[in-house]
Amino acid sequence: MRPLLLEVEGFSSFRNRTVVDFKDTNLFAFTGSTGAGKSSLLDAICFALYGSVPRYDVGEIKSLMHSSVDETRVRLDFEVQGKKYMVVRVLRKQKGTAAAKECRLECEHSDYPDPVLASSPKQILATIENLLGLTFGEFKRCVILPQGDFASFMKATSGQRQNLLKSLLGLEYFEEIAKRARAMLQNHTVQIESLDQQLERLQNVTVQERDRVHYRFEKLSALKDDLILEMAKLEESKKDLEKVTQDIRDLKDAEETMA
Numbered sequence: 001m002r003p004l005l006l007e008v009e010g011f012s013s014f015r016n017r018t019v020v021d022f023k024d025t026n027l028f029a030f031t032g033s034t035g036a037g038k039s040s041l042l043d044a045i046c047f048a049l050y051g052s053v054p055r056y057d058v059g060e061i062k063s064l065m066h067s068s069v070d071e072t073r074v075r076l077d078f079e080v081q082g083k084k085y086m087v088v089r090v091l092r093k094q095k096g097t098a099a100a101k102e103c104r105l106e107c108e109h110s111d112y113p114d115p116v117l118a119s120s121p122k123q124i125l126a127t128i129e130n131l132l133g134l135t136f137g138e139f140k141r142c143v144i145l146p147q148g149d150f151a152s153f154m155k156a157t158s159g160q161r162q163n164l165l166k167s168l169l170g171l172e173y174f175e176e177i178a179k180r181a182r183a184m185l186q187n188h189t190v191q192i193e194s195l196d197q198q199l200e201r202l203q204n205v206t207v208q209e210r211d212r213v214h215y216r217f218e219k220l221s222a223l224k225d226d227l228i229l230e231m232a233k234l235e236e237s238k239k240d241l242e243k244v245t246q247d248i249r250d251l252k253d254a255e256e257t258m259a
Contacts, residue, residue: 001132003045004084005077010069011047012040042144048076048087049128051103051121052146062098065091069140071101080131083109085117087124 002022009017014037022028030038043053056063065072072091077084092101095255105118105127118124134143134158172238 002079003076004079005043005075006041006048007075008041008044008073010066011044011074012066013037014040015066015068044074045076046136046144047142048074048089049078049132050125050139051100052136053088054140062093065093065098068187072098082105083111085131098225162246183227 004021004023006020006022008014008015009016013035020041030041031231032038043055046053052061053064064128070093073088074090075086075088077086079085085105088103089100089103090102091098100121103121104116104118105124106115107117108115111184125136132139
């Protein structure tokens with residue numbers, strides 16, 4: 001995902017409309033004094049894509065709005081695999097809370113007959129996750145490192161940094177995979193050792209013992225074939241018996257009718 005243009009109005013510390021143009025830029029940095037709004041721009045990108053920001057819970061969405069406005073607007077133009085998308089979200093203050101007034105995700109491309117790909121928070125979230133291949137949790141761990149976590153990382157010891165990286169990058173998942181892989185390896189190792197022992201015993205079998213086992217196998221195979229034939233004969237006999245039984249019933253019914 002490559003950001004192309006970010007537009008915010010009434011968002012966090014940006015009361016008036018502010019536009020950041022990323023086009024024709026391969027490397028950029030947000031600079032400024034404390035409180036200038038550097039983190040707010042990253043929050044705006046997160047909010048445009050996922051409707052959430054790392055610094056606030058879902059119930060604190062009102063905190064994203066500038067204190068002096070009743071409406072907040074965020075727009076992000078971005079590119080994925082050569083296709084250009086635009087996502088817009090508008091918040092409106094209602095009875096002391098903030099609610100989504102408008103949201104939509106658009107793409108002007110021949111692959112999409114309708115340029116509006118999604119028009120509800122739930123639809124946009126699902127489409128964005130599919131486009132980027134990242135959930136919000138994965139995006140904030142892999143793409144945008146929360147400011148407080150970065151400060152902790154810089155001051156931490158090597159052991160603490162390792163644990164922090166595990167938490168930030170979700171490496172616990174891979175540790176669980178490694179744990180299961182080790183358990184599977186141990187299980188297969190035991191099975192291999194057991195098979196090796198059986199193979200060693202078989203290697204000590206004499207020619208006479210092998211011939212005796214082969215002879216017994218042949219006899220059992222022949223007996224099996226005989227049993228299959230006998231079972232088929234029994235099945236035919238069963239059918240004949242059922243027919244005779246039915247004939248007897250029919251004769252009894254006829255005798256009773258004639259009497």
